[in-house]
Amino acid sequence: MASSLSVDFSYSSYSSTSRLLPFQWQKTLTLTRRRSATVRPPPRSSFACSPVAMSANTSAKIIDGKLIAKQIREEIAGEVASMMNEIGIVPGLAVILVGSRKDSQTYVRNKKKACEAVGIMSYEVNLPGDSTEEEVLKHISGFNSDPSVHGILVQLPLPRHMNEENILNSISIEKDVDGFHPLNIGRLAMQGRDPLFIPCTPKGCMELLHRYGVEIKGKRAVVIGRSNIVGMPAALLLQRENATISMVHSYTKNPEEITRQADIVISAVGVANLVRGSWLKPGAVVIDVGINPINDAEDPRGYRLVGDVCYEEACEVASAVTPVPGGVGPMTIAMLLSNTLSSAKRIHKVE
Amino acid sequence: MASSLSVDFSYSSYSSTSRLLPFQWQKTLTLTRRRSATVRPPPRSSFACSPVAMSANTSAKIIDGKLIAKQIREEIAGEVASMMNEIGIVPGLAVILVGSRKDSQTYVRNKKKACEAVGIMSYEVNLPGDSTEEEVLKHISGFNSDPSVHGILVQLPLPRHMNEENILNSISIEKDVDGFHPLNIGRLAMQGRDPLFIPCTPKGCMELLHRYGVEIKGKRAVVIGRSNIVGMPAALLLQRENATISMVHSYTKNPEEITRQADIVISAVGVANLVRGSWLKPGAVVIDVGINPINDAEDPRGYRLVGDVCYEEACEVASAVTPVPGGVGPMTIAMLLSNTLSSAKRIHKVE
Numbered sequence: 029m030a031s032s033l034s035v036d037f038s039y040s041s042y043s044s045t046s047r048l049l050p051f052q053w054q055k056t057l058t059l060t061r062r063r064s065a066t067v068r069p070p071p072r073s074s075f076a077c078s079p080v081a082m083s084a085n086t087s088a089k090i091i092d093g094k095l096i097a098k099q100i101r102e103e104i105a106g107e108v109a110s111m112m113n114e115i116g117i118v119p120g121l122a123v124i125l126v127g128s129r130k131d132s133q134t135y136v137r138n139k140k141k142a143c144e145a146v147g148i149m150s151y152e153v154n155l156p157g158d159s160t161e162e163e164v165l166k167h168i169s170g171f172n173s174d175p176s177v178h179g180i181l182v183q184l185p186l187p188r189h190m191n192e193e194n195i196l197n198s199i200s201i202e203k204d205v206d207g208f209h210p211l212n213i214g215r216l217a218m219q220g221r222d223p224l225f226i227p228c229t230p231k232g233c234m235e236l237l238h239r240y241g242v243e244i245k246g247k248r249a250v251v252i253g254r255s256n257i258v259g260m261p262a263a264l265l266l267q268r269e270n271a272t273i274s275m276v277h278s279y280t281k282n283p284e285e286i287t288r289q290a291d292i293v294i295s296a297v298g299v300a301n302l303v304r305g306s307w308l309k310p311g312a313v314v315i316d317v318g319i320n321p322i323n324d325a326e327d328p329r330g331y332r333l334v335g336d337v338c339y340e341e342a343c344e345v346a347s348a349v350t351p352v353p354g355g356v357g358p359m360t361i362a363m364l365l366s367n368t369l370s371s372a373k374r375i376h377k378v379e
Numbered sequence: 380m381a382s383s384l385s386v387d388f389s390y391s392s393y394s395s396t397s398r399l400l401p402f403q404w405q406k407t408l409t410l411t412r413r414r415s416a417t418v419r420p421p422p423r424s425s426f427a428c429s430p431v432a433m434s435a436n437t438s439a440k441i442i443d444g445k446l447i448a449k450q451i452r453e454e455i456a457g458e459v460a461s462m463m464n465e466i467g468i469v470p471g472l473a474v475i476l477v478g479s480r481k482d483s484q485t486y487v488r489n490k491k492k493a494c495e496a497v498g499i500m501s502y503e504v505n506l507p508g509d510s511t512e513e514e515v516l517k518h519i520s521g522f523n524s525d526p527s528v529h530g531i532l533v534q535l536p537l538p539r540h541m542n543e544e545n546i547l548n549s550i551s552i553e554k555d556v557d558g559f560h561p562l563n564i565g566r567l568a569m570q571g572r573d574p575l576f577i578p579c580t581p582k583g584c585m586e587l588l589h590r591y592g593v594e595i596k597g598k599r600a601v602v603i604g605r606s607n608i609v610g611m612p613a614a615l616l617l618q619r620e621n622a623t624i625s626m627v628h629s630y631t632k633n634p635e636e637i638t639r640q641a642d643i644v645i646s647a648v649g650v651a652n653l654v655r656g657s658w659l660k661p662g663a664v665v666i667d668v669g670i671n672p673i674n675d676a677e678d679p680r681g682y683r684l685v686g687d688v689c690y691e692e693a694c695e696v697a698s699a700v701t702p703v704p705g706g707v708g709p710m711t712i713a714m715l716l717s718n719t720l721s722s723a724k725r726i727h728k729v730e
Contacts, residue, residue, distance in 0.1 A: 193572070210572055214565030217615070218607045221544070221561055246630045248637075254618065256569045264568070267605065267626060272637065274625040275618060279597045286599075286623065 089240070089348040091315070093232070096239050097358035101146055104365050108147040111369075111378060119372035120149040121179040121205065121364070122171040126164060126190070127157035132183045139181070142361045148368055151177060161190045165198050172200040178375055179205030179368035202375065205367040207231075208257060216264045224374075225367045230262035232359025233294055233315045234269075240348060242292065242313050245270040250290035252276045252283065252303065252336065258296035258317055266292065283307070295336035305341025314342050314349040317356045440591070440699040442666070444583070447590050448709035452497055455716050459498040462720075462729060470723035471500040472530040472556065472715070473522040477515060477541070478508035483534045490532075493712045499719055502528060512541045516549050523551040529726055530556030530719035553726065556718040558582075559608060567615045575725075576718045581613035583710025584645055584666045585620075591699060593643065593664050596621040601641035603627045603634065603654065603687065609647035609668050617643065634658070646687035656692030665693050665700040668707045 112118055121143055125136045136152065143150035153167050164182070171177045180203045186192050201209055207216075207225035215221040226234075237244060249271040253259035263273045271292065276283045287293055287307040295303050296317035308314065318336030335352030342349045350356055372378075463469055472494055476487045487503065494501035504518050515533070522528045531554045537543050552560055558567075558576035566572040577585075588595060600622040604610035614624045622643065627634045638644055638658040646654050647668035659665065669687030686703030693700045701707055723729075 210565030210569055211562045212565065213568050214561030214563065217564050217568050217611055218561055219605070219611075220607070246632050248632075254570070256571070260568055260570075270628070270630040272625065272627060272631040274623065276623060277621070279621040280623040281597050281599075 088314075088343045088346045090343075091236050091240055091313075091348050091350045091355060093236060093350055093355040094358045096236060097232075097362040099239075100235070100359075100362040100366065101142070104148075104362075104369050105146040107369055107373075111372065111376075112147070115376060115378065117372060117376050117378075118147065118149050118176075119179075119368050120151060120174075120177045121181065121368045122151040122153070122174075122177045123181050123183060124153045124155070124164060124167055124171075125183045126155045126159055127187050129185075132185075136183055139361060139364065142365060143368075146365055148365060149176065157187050159187075161195065164190065164195055168195070168198045172198075172203065175375075177203065178372040179203055179364075181206055181364070203371060205364060205371055206257075207261070207367065213256070213261065213264075216261055216268070225371070226265065226363075227257055227261045228360045228363035228367065229258045229296070229317060229356065230265055230294075231363040231366075232356055233262055233317065234265050235359060235363065236315060236350065236356070237292065237313065240313075242348070244292065247271050247291040248274070248289050249292040249294070250274045250276055250287045252287065252293065252295040253297035253317075255296060259294075262294045262296065262317075266294070293337075297336050299336055300334050301336070301338040303337040303342070305338060305345045308342060308345040310345055311347040312345070314346045315356060316342075316350050316352055319352055319357060439665075439694045439697045441694075442587050442591055442664075442699050442701045442706060444587060444701055444706040445709045447587060448583075448713040450590075451586070451710075451713040451717065452493070455499075455713075455720050456497040458720055458724075462723065462727075463498070466727060466729065468723060468727050468729075469498065469500050469527075470530075470719050471502060471525075471528045472532065472719045473502040473504070473525075473528045474532050474534060475504045475506070475515060475518055475522075476534045477506045477510055478538050480536075483536075487534055490712060490715065493716060494719075497716055499716060500527065508538050510538075512546065515541065515546055519546070519549045523549075523554065526726075528554065529723040530554055530715075532557055532715070554722060556715060556722055557608075558612070558718070564607070564612065564615075567612055567619070576722070577616065577714075578608055578612045579711045579714035579718065580609045580647070580668060580707065581616055581645075582714040582717075583707055584613055584668065585616050586710060586714065587666060587701065587707070588643065588664065591664075593699070595643065598622050598642040599640050600624050600643040600645070601627055601638045603638065603644065603646040604648035604668075606647060610645075613645045613647065613668075617645075644688075648687050650687055651685050652687070652689040654688040654693070656689060656696045659693060659696040661696055662698040663696070665697045666707060667693075667701050667703050670703055670708060 108119060123136050123139055125132055140150045140152060155163060168180060171180045180199045182195055184192065186195060196208055201211055201224060204212060205225055207223060207227040212223040212225055215223040216226065244266060249266040251259050251263040251273060254275050254277045259275065263275050267273050274286055276286055280286065284307045287303065288309050290309060290312055292313050293308065294315045294317065298318050298320055300320035300322050314337055316335035316337040319333055320335065321331040322334055323330065324332040333353055339349065339351060459470060474487050474490055476483055491501045491503060506514060519531060522531045531550045533546055535543065537546060547559055550560065552562055552575060555563060556576055558574060558578040563574040563576055566574040567577065595617060600617040602610050602614040602624060605626050605628045610626065614626050618624050625637055627637055631637065635658045638654065639660050641660060641663055643664050644659065645666045645668060649669050649671060651671035651673050665688055667686035667688040670684055671686065672682040673685055674681065675683040684704055690700065690702060
């Protein structure tokens, strides 16, 4: 279960792609199975997606998210140090955790460590799971007016008795480093408008494409999954850079056929090995946001993590692909740090 | 020129699709020409898009926007009358016009007439073209706090010395009947969120699809053009109803090929006869938002209006198509009235 995982990955304030999976995907999978005699998505718990799994032809370039994230963290550390030296300001990130979910605690701890490593101050509030919405709102309000805090993040999911929309909307738009506020998403969708923050995971996907020199303008891009926190903003970002986007989701009748048209594929649905080699156009660039635990008797933990994309098959077809783990995962926290730094720079008018 | 036209059409606060046309389309057209030996988009001023133009096989159903808009206006008139009888409230729409553009004056006059016809009160402010931004903002502020005004609309384009974004953002989100506020667009893009208002022209497109019983869920939909006021919100609306969307724009390399995959095509680019019969999948439903003047020596005015879609060719291939004029055009003002009524109902808590 995702809740028992302790991995170096999180959506900045969310915990696992499996949350992104709408129930209809199972239906679609069934349809896909019937439709295609040669391509059979494996059951959720299957071990490998290809008979050649362990002897993958790694002709595709591996997009090393771990390395890029490290570079970005170093760049951020440098900027944080300069800012401190020049104007005496240290960027600050406040994280609010409600309840005692193990996975959420791990994500919060990882964020704190990542902040410390680059010199960003982190402020943490831990509230019991039976806190009231008002208590959470009170803390947000405090951070909204605290000049030492430049980014505020509420770790999701919240306990069921709280209204997530109300709580997220109460974060000052200037400190919404998650970029989940509808005003930010609206600006992302509109020509001539700029969001204050770009949601961390899709921003990380774009950063990988940029740093690997992948051309986006004029390319066909397919985004699989349309969540508020990854799929939709990823599609909008690709669109802003003049890709021709298509959005594949649980109601899409021919996801394989559409995906095969794409020069760039971003998958964020939380279904292990959904995207097979046959879904990919030869030479496509594949960004795999999924992080899905599957049973693995050979692993001491009893499971291992795989993406939405059948990695071994993708390596044979794609020109470049992100691994899971070590692809998009490490980028998310790096982008959270980047957003916090940008916020501090904007608030203090640093160029 | 669009500015000399006096037609029963307007984007609710904008004047012509030709404004939506990015300069790159010409480049794309050239590419398309090279690519396809059989399909040649005509020059901007050509008269007919097909040699069989005047003997079109009208096997496609004609989507009668004029008729649907009339029905909607009647429904609105009924609801306005009930509201007046039951709670004594008359919905009110305020329109601010800056400058003396003939086309803008015509659109404002048409809106006023349309309001009167259904019993909505209209309030009009005409400011000279050399007014300051502050004067416009002052009037918006007045309408924001005026309880008899439920919708506020600033006729675009504004004089160049004014900041359109500032002015539009100053309209209370509760009265933004144009639905152009980024917060509205963000909510439109997000699952689990609802915009207060849907922009009038794309709302009109969806209404035509609904009233003609066109199935949207699971269908492939292509939106040509990605403007803030039509293309982007239209794509988001189709997506909300579970279509699989692709967005074609000036940087798309193979617009014809992609469009031919669509069960539903919405075109809003402002290029006369861009979409040829060969761009359409047999049986597709075609919604043509374009309204483009082309030279016509046989017309007493010297021009006639055509859509983005070559109507005669579309009639031979599509299962249903909107004419220009008489398709989407009349729907825009009907949707503006609908948004104003909805706003009044929401403000006064009428079910």
